[in-house]
Amino acid sequence: MSEQMHPAAPHHLPFFIPGADGSDTLMVVMGIFLVATVLWVGTLYWKLHSLPERMAHKSQKLQFEIVAVLGLISLFTHMHIFWVAGLLLALIDLPDFGTPMRSIADSVERIADAAPGAAEPEAESVPDGSPDVRTPAKQEVHNHA
Numbered sequence: 001m002s003e004q005m006h007p008a009a010p011h012h013l014p015f016f017i018p019g020a021d022g023s024d025t026l027m028v029v030m031g032i033f034l035v036a037t038v039l040w041v042g043t044l045y046w047k048l049h050s051l052p053e054r055m056a057h058k059s060q061k062l063q064f065e066i067v068a069v070l071g072l073i074s075l076f077t078h079m080h081i082f083w084v085a086g087l088l089l090a091l092i093d094l095p096d097f098g099t100p101m102r103s104i105a106d107s108v109e110r111i112a113d114a115a116p117g118a119a120e121p122e123a124e125s126v127p128d129g130s131p132d133v134r135t136p137a138k139q140e141v142h143n144h145a
Contacts, residue, residue: 049071049074049075049083050071051087052067052070052071052083052086052087052089052090053067053068053071053086053090055067055087055090055091056068056089056090059090059093061089061090061093061094062094062096062098063089063090063094066086066089067086067089067090068086070082070083070085070086070089071083071086074086
């Protein structure tokens with residue numbers, strides 16, 4: 001028997017119609033497109049989610065650790081307010097109170113060491129055997145400028 005085409009059948013089928021052998025080109029192309037799009041959207045989501053942390057890291061903010069923790073909390077709890085708070089914290093430049101306070105503490109410590117009412121160290125005897133000769137154990141120069 002010879003197979004003949006039906007007279008009403010088109011002689012040229014569009015590309016999206018599967019062939020007689022079962023190959024579906026459009027399905028393969030759309031599958032690859034779908035996987036690529038999901039990977040691209042996932043990458044975009046991760047980049048957007050880490051935006052506050054990258055901003056705080058680039059500008060060397062003191063609150064970098066807080067921004068990073070807020071980003072992790074928002075990632076695991078799906079509460080976007082933490083992400084917004086991290087973004088705002090990354091944008092705001094908090095004043096550095098630690099450095100001046102450390103400087104004040106160091107200055108006060110130096111002043112306390114150089115106080116004129118501080119007890120003087122006792123004199124030690126010279127080990128050569130002469131009991132009447134004494135030398136101070138520690139001599140410091142105090143600068144009261």
